[in-house]
Amino acid sequence: MTFRRLQVFWSVAHSTSLTQASKQLGLAQPSVSQQIATLEDIVGSSLFDRRSNTLELTEAGRHLLRHVEKVLESMQALEDGVAEIGDGSRQTVHLAGLNSILRVILPPAMEALHEEFPRVDYDIHESSPAEVLEMLYARRINLGLISSNSIAPASAGFQQVPICVDPYVLAVPRDLDLADVADPRTDLSPEAREVLMRSIQFAFGTQHSKRVQAWYDKVVPGNWPFAQARSFEVALGMVRSGLGVCLAPAMSCVVGGTAIQGVRLYRVDFPARDVVALLPKTYLRTDPYASLIEHLKVAGAHFAPPGLLDTPPFLDTPAAAD
Structure with a gap:
């Protein structure tokens, strides 16, 4: 089933007669007939109903034509693309x-x-x-x-x-307001403090993980590394669901130029990336x-992290929590 035979088949299928197809292809009519006959032998089915001077596609012919047109379109796109690349226009x-x-x-x-x-x-x-x-x-x-x-x-x-x-931020659930929290032990409810103590971390590498854990240990002593994710986007999804908090690059918290919904983003003292x-x-x-x-x-x-809140007091001066 050669590319040339598919071209001949397509031309015959879109012509009113073999004579017309032969003229379009620049081939003798017997050659066109032979190409079609060979293609029919290959597929094992008649592709045209021959009625006097006209040709009508059989069911098998119509099925083949749908696929042949896709092949020819792909080949044309390939040729056009190569030509554009060759002349430097693409x-x-x-x-x-x-x-x-x-x-x-x-x-x-x-x-x-x-x-x-x-x-x-x-x-x-x-x-x-x-x-x-x-x-x-x-x-x-x-x-x-x-x-x-x-x-x-x-x-x-x-x-x-x-x-x-790209500065790092502390992403917390929308319901967890840390604005005036000087000591999480006394300024947060037990439920809110439990969320703060669960860190959701991005599994990035040993050294990075150690730096992140050291930061958590400094600002929220006794924190629980609740979950590790393979992307910040997954980690932030967990934060939105209220499962914990996440130290993340500000850029990962942006969707469509605005901060993601359902979280609060606080500035923190952690080395930017x-x-x-x-x-x-x-x-x-x-x-x-x-x-x-x-x-x-x-x-x-021009990148400016949107919606960042001031650093909570306890992150400026970490409280001694148990």
Whole structure:
């Protein structure tokens, strides 16, 4: 079942006669008839009812035609795409990054880049920092958007471009108001204090987990590492349900430019994560990547975490809780 035979079949199916199809294809009529006969032998069924000078599709022919049209459309799209890439009118940006960065920083940069390069399209992967590095080394992507805190200081062969600083916040259920809490033991009800003492943590890596747990131990001594999640989005969903509290990057708490509903976000004293673009040095001078990097910097500079509340008193001066 060759591509040429499918083209011949499609032409015959859309013609009133073999004579008309032969003229459109630039083939002799016996050759067209032979192609159709061979295709019928391959599929094991008649594709046309032959009535005097006309051809009508059989049920098998109609079934085959539906699939043939999809094949021909895909082949045309492939040819057009290759031609556009070949003449430089179309390019694909291959990138990967953390969910929150892809949701918050990337879209405005893409919108700005579209004004300069309207024929650029994107192949985007939501990935962990380790996966991003792996894909960069394997040349499956050319750009990674991650936190520099999550990778080794020296990533051989790749350039780190600072994009923005993303502060950490303490996300708590909407019903848990910590604004005037100086000592959780006395200023919170037993039920509210129980929620505060349950930490929902992002399983990121040994060193990061130790830093997070050390922070919890300092500000809420006796806290219970209630759950570990593989993404901040899952952890924040648990917070919204009232299961506990979560120390998270502010960017992960943003949906559509606004803070997620159902939680309170408090400023905290915890080292912010540095969002960077990671790419081979040559791409810093190659468009569309060079322009995309500049637009990412602009988007990063305009990022302002929405809806952050002042640090609760007990986080400024941790109380000695049991």
